[in-house]
Amino acid sequence: MASLNLDHLDTFRLVISRGSFSGAADALGLSQPAVSLQIRQLEQSLQTRLIERTGRGVRATAAGQALLEHSEHIASVIATARAAVTQHADEISGTVIVGTGATACIHLLPPLLQQLRQQHPQLKVDVRTGNTAAIIRAVEENQVDIGLVTLPVSSQSVHVSQLYEEDFRLIVSGESRETVAVPATPAALASLPLIVFESGSGTRAVIDAWFREAGLRPMLVMELGSVEAIKRMVRAGLGYSLVPAMALAQQEDRAGLDVFIPQPELKRSLGIVMRHDRVVSRGMTAVLDRLRRTESTGLSITGGIP
Numbered sequence: 001m002a003s004l005n006l007d008h009l010d011t012f013r014l015v016i017s018r019g020s021f022s023g024a025a026d027a028l029g030l031s032q033p034a035v036s037l038q039i040r041q042l043e044q045s046l047q048t049r050l051i052e053r054t055g056r057g058v059r060a061t062a063a064g065q066a067l068l069e070h071s072e073h074i075a076s077v078i079a080t081a082r083a084a085v086t087q088h089a090d091e092i093s094g095t096v097i098v099g100t101g102a103t104a105c106i107h108l109l110p111p112l113l114q115q116l117r118q119q120h121p122q123l124k125v126d127v128r129t130g131n132t133a134a135i136i137r138a139v140e141e142n143q144v145d146i147g148l149v150t151l152p153v154s155s156q157s158v159h160v161s162q163l164y165e166e167d168f169r170l171i172v173s174g175e176s177r178e179t180v181a182v183p184a185t186p187a188a189l190a191s192l193p194l195i196v197f198e199s200g201s202g203t204r205a206v207i208d209a210w211f212r213e214a215g216l217r218p219m220l221v222m223e224l225g226s227v228e229a230i231k232r233m234v235r236a237g238l239g240y241s242l243v244p245a246m247a248l249a250q251q252e253d254r255a256g257l258d259v260f261i262p263q264p265e266l267k268r269s270l271g272i273v274m275r276h277d278r279v280v281s282r283g284m285t286a287v288l289d290r291l292r293r294t295e296s297t298g299l300s301i302t303g304g305i306p
Helices: 006-020 021-028 032-046 060-087 101-108 109-119 133-139 202-212 227-235 280-290
Strands: 051-054 057-060 094-100 123-129 146-151 158-173 192-196 219-224 241-244 257-260 267-275
Touching: 006 021, 006 032, 006 051, 006 057, 006 060, 021 032, 051 257, 057 060, 094 133, 094 280, 101 123, 101 227, 109 123, 109 280, 123 257, 123 280, 133 158, 146 158, 146 202, 146 280, 158 227, 192 202, 192 227, 192 241, 202 241, 202 267, 202 280, 219 227, 227 241, 227 257
Parallel strands: 094 123, 094 146, 192 219
Antiparallel strands: 051 057, 146 267, 158 241, 158 257, 158 267
């Protein structure tokens, strides 16, 4: 029997968790034939069939299920071994993959990553963006080491620790303030055109809940995945939006916009998520320490909607 290829084993686990070869290929950035070849080579090395196709996708055979159960332990042992070796290095090195939303990626991570590079030049931090659901799934599947997401998180497969709470702000075009009523309440805003984050994001869930608690449904005109795209649309006078305060922390971030405080207050909780069985390397510890020293960048804005 040939030696077990660990990359092929990881691919096998991903095919099963995604339920398809194409899903695994998308997650790995490979072609579907390349994923199929890896599975075929793994089956040849073990001399048994591991995956069978069904009308709903693919599933593990009995042999595949047995391998899947052992693969979790194998991955944990390898991670422990790597962490143990890393402890003997004088300089923190290696690669840490962080997953987060676009807003935090643009407005929170750049100075943090700059500080990490200055302190630990041999440490590489890769960043993956996506909505909360996508980041949680990537953490569950070991595609991301640390997730920075909007809470709450329903997954039982990950450990969650809260970082801080952040205020939201109402933004309108600086040239169309007269279209917004006083004060900035759900009732005053519900009938106006709202430009909002896409479904599946934790930030969108917080905004939806704010209106829902008032027994209202807002008039959605656009659903976008980028806070900067949202701000551009608002500047153009195409609607208003509710965005995290970190997206407005710098003066240039607020250019062309009028900014107000929603009533009642609107907040989100940001938290760190990791797999329960994740072995925390020195590199991950450095990233986590830097994240935990980061404070919310709220704005000191008072007053209502004119």
